[in-house]
Amino acid sequence: MANGIYILWEVLRAYIRSDIRTFIHTFSPQKIIDFLIFNESPWGGHLWYLGSILYVLIIAAVIDKTKYMRLIYYIIPILLMCDLVFGKYSLIILGIEFPVYYIRNFLFVGLPYFLIGRLIDAGFGKNITKRTLEIMIVVFITTSLLERYILVSIDMNATRDHYISTTILAVAVFLFTLKCDGKQGMLSIIGRKYSMWLYILHPIFISCIAVAMNIIGIFDYYKYVAPFVVYAVTVAFLVVIVWIKNILSITLLSDR
Secondary structure: OOOHHHHHHHHHHHHHHHHHHHHHHHHOOOHHHHHHHHHOOOOOOOHHHHHHHHHHHHHHHHHOOOOOOOHHHHHHHHHHHHHHHHHHOOHHHHOOOOOOOHOOOOHHHHHHHHHHHHEEEEEEEEOOOOHHHHHHHHHHHHHHHHHHHHOOOOOOOOOOOHHHHHHHHHHHHHHHHHHOOOOOOOOHHHHHHHHHHHHHHHHHHHHHHHHHHHHOOHHHOOOHHHHHHHHHHHHHHHHHHHHHHHHHHHHHHOOO
């Protein structure tokens, strides 16, 4: 469904730009192969995440039916190391930069992080104190920034966005969140109800709002608050859609 929405979005953009050739190219054999093998959507770059989840869940479902599920946890460091070697540190180690979707897919990102999540669900890290996790978060934010600074300074900062510190930082943030009190604030309610569609639709609103701000002539000011505006507008859109859906459902039920 998400890819279908972005196909329609690309049709609209092609019509506005009078550039149907670019849209047709998104269905080239190579694009479709990359889509099927590496989860790289030709219509919405961020949609790789959905394909990755789908493939990982299929793999997990198959392995769960065997007695080898425990053994697969040993591949976590191997897959994460491949992500670094062929991703962020490829220029230093191999002297070449690979297309990002060769690494950012179900195999080198989806599967290891899914398995880490399973380990956390099984109790991994539960004995680490909240204070320790706070320190870890600060330390690994600092080391991530340091990694970036070093790679940029030597002109070896490959496109991939996972540093050595990224995985440890992600795990620390996740474990820290699990130790919070769990009160239902407004953001958590919005997250639970709308997070998937927020993720899917926000690039469309990024484009639309940016065009509107350029037309109005305030883009230079808008860019400093863009994430908050896009978030608010996307949530408002989703609330309206849910409201319309509920009204239609009530109407159909009353007609019956």
